[in-house]
Amino acid sequence: MNIYDIAKEAGVSPATVSRVINGNKNVREETRRKVLEVIKENNYAPSSVARNLSIGESQNIAFIVPDVENPFFSKVLQGITDKASEFNYNVFMFGTKEDSEREHRILESLKAELIKGLIIIPVSEIDKETAFRLKNFEKAGIPVVLLDRDIKGSSFDGVFSEDIQGAFEAVECLINEGHRKIAIISGPDTSRPGHDRVEGYKMALTSHQIPINEDYIVNGKFLEEESYNAIKTLMELEDPPTAVFSSNNMTTLGCLRYLKENGMKLVEDISLVGFDDIKELEYTDINLTVVARPVYEMGKEVMELLERRFRYKQEGDKQKVVTRRNYVKTWLIKRGSEKYKKFQEGNINE
Amino acid sequence: MNIYDIAKEAGVSPATVSRVINGNKNVREETRRKVLEVIKENNYAPSSVARNLSIGESQNIAFIVPDVENPFFSKVLQGITDKASEFNYNVFMFGTKEDSEREHRILESLKAELIKGLIIIPVSEIDKETAFRLKNFEKAGIPVVLLDRDIKGSSFDGVFSEDIQGAFEAVECLINEGHRKIAIISGPDTSRPGHDRVEGYKMALTSHQIPINEDYIVNGKFLEEESYNAIKTLMELEDPPTAVFSSNNMTTLGCLRYLKENGMKLVEDISLVGFDDIKELEYTDINLTVVARPVYEMGKEVMELLERRFRYKQEGDKQKVVTRRNYVKTWLIKRGSEKYKKFQEGNINE
DNA sequence: GTGAAAGCGCTAACAC
DNA sequence: GTGTTAGCGCTTTCAC
Secondary structure (H helix, E strand, C coil): CCHHHHHHHHCCCHHHHHHHHCCCCCCCHHHHHHHHHHHHHHCCCCCHHHHHHHHCCCCEEEEEECCCCCHHHHHHHHHHHHHHHHCCCEEEEEECCCCHHHHHHHHHHHCCCCCCEEEECCCCCCCHHHHHHHHHHHHCCCCEEEECCCCCCCCCEEEEECHHHHHHHHHHHHHHCCCCCEEEEECCCCCHHHHHHHHHHHHHHHHCCCCCCHHHEEECCCCHHHHHHHHHHHHCCCCCCCEEEECCHHHHHHHHHHHHHCCCCECCCEEEEEECCCHHHHHCCCCCEEEECCHHHHHHHHHHHHHHHHHHHHCCCCCCCCCCEEEECCEEECCCCCCCHHHHCCCCCC | CCHHHHHHHHCCCHHHHHHHHCCCCCCCHHHHHHHHHHHHHCCCCCCHHHHHHHHCCCCEEEEEECCCCCHHHHHHHHHHHHHHHHHCCEEEEEECCCCHHHHHHHHHHHCCCCCCEEEECCCCCCCHHHHHHHHHHHHCCCCEEEECCCCCCCCCEEEEECHHHHHHHHHHHHHHCCCCCEEEEECCCCCHHHHHHHHHHHHHHHHCCCCCCHHHEEECCCCHHHHHHHHHHHHCCCCCCCEEEECCHHHHHHHHHHHHHCCCCECCCEEEEEECCCHHHHHCCCCCEEEECCHHHHHHHHHHHHHHHHHHHHCCCCCCCCCCEEEECCEEECCCCCCCHHHCCCCCCC
């Protein structure tokens, strides 16, 4: 059953049916009713594929994400799909597993797809090929919006968080508690958040005249397993830190597993502040101090930025659209894990 | 740049280009090389929309899920997308938020979409409209596979878990610890898991000659908030239970929040066994005994069932395909929260 | 082994 | 306000 069948049955032309379907004004009310009636009767739904081909556009948005397991992702996805359904967009999901190769392949296959827009949490901020491919999408009139992770030297719209500031506050909070030996489990240096959170960490130390100890900077790659090893390395140092700033969700879980397996208690044995809240912990005895961000809202916002691009495109690029890069503020949720136990024992500094 | 441009530049006809693209044997090796060369040079990607329209089929799979927040979902999604990328399928995501209305609207919009297959965790097992719409998809040659939740009287393929058995074991484990006053926070009775887990609960009690107390069956609707209220109701009973079986992830979190807010400790104040493991808890002091299932594998399996349908369709339905309904086994992970503290105090039975 | 041409189901310019 | 018709970019049958 296609538009011709409907036209025939309604005694009109396919063009008129099309007009009715698309809400075109130039249809007599009576004709419209008749057409709608036939449509109902036949339970007809116009093929969006045919429509897309004809108008050269679709309502499909691609969302490329590195780690489907990370709760940050599922929360942000919620924001994205909620907003998308407002606009009747469909969201395609792709996981890169933090693998640039895979990312390239996905981008390659997307060239064929006639998507309306692209949301991506890129694996790396310095990957030339990804940057190049994304630029090509923009050239082809397909807006790209970055999420969480930036791409160096690019001018895509994006929604990020104030990673430096967030990390700074986290570490400063530890310093204020009396900690001097503060370590960081960092993320991949090739991702903006990975890089910037180390930056914030260093800034906090420096601004408090605490020398930076490179032994205290260990890469957890934003992965649970790696972070487990990272904190292990730290704790086995001759002079282990009294506090750890864990720069990501997965990182934090790795730390917690290490602590648990080694019978260590927060505060008592080590202080810990994490980046990104972990909802489930709220139900437990682990009162983790974290840098929180409005993750769900970030998802909504990223869709709004995309929408804005679509709008401007439609309006014919009247004025050159300005790049919009939104940095959401983080906030510190103090729950106690930042406390310095040995402080009371007059054990400050080495 | 389309197939005609490539054809012209390669000095062949569009048909030949099409043959090359689709790996048709009937192309001289030399021609094929030439065409591929031109394709590379122009960075050309054939429009999948045009292709889909032409062949009347796509590689898109729709995945409809009720609760994007539930970790069960993100784990299963991982299995689905992993498997999907093996077959080069794209996965569309839709969230119903446990709302049948929304589910119907999504299904309606999907009629227009030319999808290859449909995976759904239906909101309700008795919703006539959803059942009807799904049946229509099958009639239209679009295979439907159910996940986790069944649809009454339907004969769709599906991947489920042995909910009755799982619940039975959970409750029996509590009984074996000495509990007699065992409550359940149930899910919506309109969903199979919701219904069956109560079933298993009742069976366990009955088979141990423990009378069923309707006051001990409280509906948490698989929602955190509702479950918080549910356990509150339970604990405020004149004769509160000594153990609770929480029939779902979200339900469990609701319970835990209640316990935390009221300063109650597992085992000491109440015993608890949950359905579905919660990864994050492994890093904490909450040693929750749970009914676990192979969630990731369920995702992969559901894609495999879909694939099987596609294959049989292609082979022309040689023999009528038998419905495949896979029930994955659950297993109990005992971590201690099932223990009956008062047992030692000789406080068995009322 | 290769090409011409019709067709997939819709849209939009143009004519009336 | 409505119809005719030529695309959109691919696939596929049928000739050769």
